[in-house]
Amino acid sequence: MLYFLIKLMAITAIRTFFNKISAENVDYIAKDTPIIFTANHPNTMMDPMIIGYTCKRKLHFFAKSTLFNNLIAGWFLRRIQIVPVYRKVDDPSKMDQNKETFSKGYEILKQNKAFLIFPEGISTGDRKLSQIKTGAARIGFGAEAENDWQLGVQIIPVGLNYANAIKFRSDVSTRFGQPIQLTDFRDVYEQNEKEAVHLVTEQIETALSKLTINLKDLEMQEIVEALERIYKQELAVDLGLETENKADDFSVTKGLINAVEWYYENEPSKVNEFKGMLNLYQRLLNRLQIKDEFLDPASSRVTFWERIKAILYIIIMFPIYLYGLINNVIPYKFPRWYARHFVQHKAEVAPWKMLSGTIIFLIYYPIEIIIFASLTGSFIWTFIYALSLIPSGNFVLQYINRVSDYRQHLRFISVFYKKRTLIYELIKQRTEIIDLLNSYKIEYMDTMGLNPEK
Numbered sequence: 001m002l003y004f005l006i007k008l009m010a011i012t013a014i015r016t017f018f019n020k021i022s023a024e025n026v027d028y029i030a031k032d033t034p035i036i037f038t039a040n041h042p043n044t045m046m047d048p049m050i051i052g053y054t055c056k057r058k059l060h061f062f063a064k065s066t067l068f069n070n071l072i073a074g075w076f077l078r079r080i081q082i083v084p085v086y087r088k089v090d091d092p093s094k095m096d097q098n099k100e101t102f103s104k105g106y107e108i109l110k111q112n113k114a115f116l117i118f119p120e121g122i123s124t125g126d127r128k129l130s131q132i133k134t135g136a137a138r139i140g141f142g143a144e145a146e147n148d149w150q151l152g153v154q155i156i157p158v159g160l161n162y163a164n165a166i167k168f169r170s171d172v173s174t175r176f177g178q179p180i181q182l183t184d185f186r187d188v189y190e191q192n193e194k195e196a197v198h199l200v201t202e203q204i205e206t207a208l209s210k211l212t213i214n215l216k217d218l219e220m221q222e223i224v225e226a227l228e229r230i231y232k233q234e235l236a237v238d239l240g241l242e243t244e245n246k247a248d249d250f251s252v253t254k255g256l257i258n259a260v261e262w263y264y265e266n267e268p269s270k271v272n273e274f275k276g277m278l279n280l281y282q283r284l285l286n287r288l289q290i291k292d293e294f295l296d297p298a299s300s301r302v303t304f305w306e307r308i309k310a311i312l313y314i315i316i317m318f319p320i321y322l323y324g325l326i327n328n329v330i331p332y333k334f335p336r337w338y339a340r341h342f343v344q345h346k347a348e349v350a351p352w353k354m355l356s357g358t359i360i361f362l363i364y365y366p367i368e369i370i371i372f373a374s375l376t377g378s379f380i381w382t383f384i385y386a387l388s389l390i391p392s393g394n395f396v397l398q399y400i401n402r403v404s405d406y407r408q409h410l411r412f413i414s415v416f417y418k419k420r421t422l423i424y425e426l427i428k429q430r431t432e433i434i435d436l437l438n439s440y441k442i443e444y445m446d447t448m449g450l451n452p453e454k
Contacts, residue, residue: 003058006080010049016390017046017354019169022246023054025176031057034109034143034151035179038136038204039158040212041118042125043165045351046172051116051158054174060108060115062101062135066090085135087121105139106146109153116158119204125165125346127221129205129214137200140182141189149186154179157204159211161250166349168335168357169397173246177207213253220260223271226278227256229292230430231437259444274436281429288422294412295423295430310406314399321399324392327368331360332393365389 014021029035037055041047052059065084068074074084083104086094108115117139120130140153157177164170180203189196208214215221232252233243239255241248263271285292335357343352368389373382416423444450 003080007052011053013354013358014046014049014053017168017350017357018172020171021050021054021174022171023174023176024247025178026054026056028156028176028179029055029057030154030179032112034112034153035114036105036109036136036140036153036155037114037116037158038119038155038208039116040129040160040208040214041120041123042127042160042347043162043350044123044347046165046354047118047123047160048116050160050172050174055114055158055176057114060104060113062105062115062117064090064121065094065097083115085117089121102139102142106143109140109143109151110147112151119201119208123347125349126218127213127215127224128218129208129212132201132205132208134197134201136204137182137197140200141185141193141196144182144186145189149183153182155182155200155204156180157207157211159208161213166339166346166353168353169394173250175211175250177211180204180207210254213250213257215257216261217264220257220264223275223278224257224260226282227260227437228253230433232256233296234434235441259441262444262448263440270440274433274440277429277433277436281426281433284422284426284429288415288419288426290412290415291408292430294408295427310402314403314406317395317399320392321396323388324394324396324399327389328393328396331357331364332396334360 035057037051037059039047039051048059048061048063052061060081060083062083062085063077065086067082068077068084077084083101084097085101086097088095105115117136119132119134119136121133122130124130136155140155144151144153156179159175159177160172161175162170162172180200182200185196185200188199215224235256236243236248236252239252241252243249243252260271335353338356339349339353343349365386369382369386372385373379376382
């Protein structure tokens with residue numbers, strides 16, 4: 001009962017925090033097969049909740065033992081099916097207690113159930129996979145060996161990809177990989193257990209690298225992010241893909257990362273050439289305080305009628321915005337303030353935003369409702385008011401984004417008329433960057449045998 005109550009609360013929380021949660025290849029997940037889900041771990045508490053929501057299986061979760069140090073916390077965590085894992089980095093003297101952890105894993109799999117484990121062992125919040133540990137493979141093989149290889153244990157790699165790991169109302173996607181059948185490795189395991197564990201762990205690492213938008217080196221992150229802003233949409237159109245489609249968007253980003261990594265390894269001088277052009281372009285953008293998107297000739301032009309509609313929207317919807325702002329400003333602002341002042345690690349920002357936000361909403365909304373009820377004395381109006389609180393809060397965010405976009409547009413027009421020479425210089429630099437990227441793209445595709453015209 002407690003598990004389902006916590007799961008319901010978790011689902012409500014993540015569906016409120018994220019704008020869209022999507023899942024791919026869910027059909028890979030069997031309903032009555034023992035499964036070990038192995039996932040990357042960029043966002044601490046968010047990751048298990050998202051996978052638990054999207055995989056449609058009742059899960060046990062393996063988590064670091066330090067979460068169980070408090071007796072009350074330990075009792076609670078075990079009640080919601082979380083199993084402690086004793087890491088060497090936490091306390092080498094407790095590593096022998098993992099025998100109990102492994103036994104619990106065997107028991108779960110023997111009952112045709114599933115559990116989730118994060119084989120990196122840590123969560124950094126970076127777009128980079130850490131070294132994959134062998135625990136998942138060892139538990140899976142141990143369960144099979146203990147049950148005469150009759151269980152049919154599968155390991156399913158899971159890639160979590162956040163549009164923005166710390167931003168409220170951003171998107172997140174879950175990509176499930178093809179199941180790894182441990183019975184396929186029975187002969188290898190019976191001859192050499194370590195070799196079998198190594199082979200499966202290697203497959204998990206390879207799968208996760210394909211299922212996630214990760215970098216081999218964080219030094220590449222600045223360039224990849226710039227390419228996503230400047231070149232991603234153009235590349236998608238050129239390849240006949242749509243960035244609105246999550247699978248296509250992932251493919252384009254993954255292709256950009258692969259190309260960047262190749263150039264870092266094989267053509268470092270060209271990377272430096274691009275960096276120089278990019279830095280010059282970015283400095284000028286920052287100086288004028290405008291966004292790259294306004295310089296893209298492929299972007300849709302804002303017509304006079306569209307400007308009128310934007311102004312009318314801002315004016316007409318302002319009272320609704322004001323209503324939502326008054327009722328939601330404190331609970332919306334508090335999580336950001338708390339995360340900025342009290343959360344040190346990037347991977348913990350979003351979970352603490354969600355947790356602190358949930359607590360403040362649970363406190364603040366009832367107070368508002370009670371005050372409203374005491375002032376009106378009407379049950380019906382109080383009920384309508386209560387129903388309006390969350391939608392009006394979400395509308396505030398939409399309104400702010402709409403106004404921000406329009407202000408950016410107005411600023412661009414203002415700068416264009418006042419500083420045309422600089423704008424033309426920016427457009428020239430952008431064109432040179434795109435031309436350079438197009439030449440790199442052709443070179444890369446030719447080298448990798450990806451050019452369909454050859």
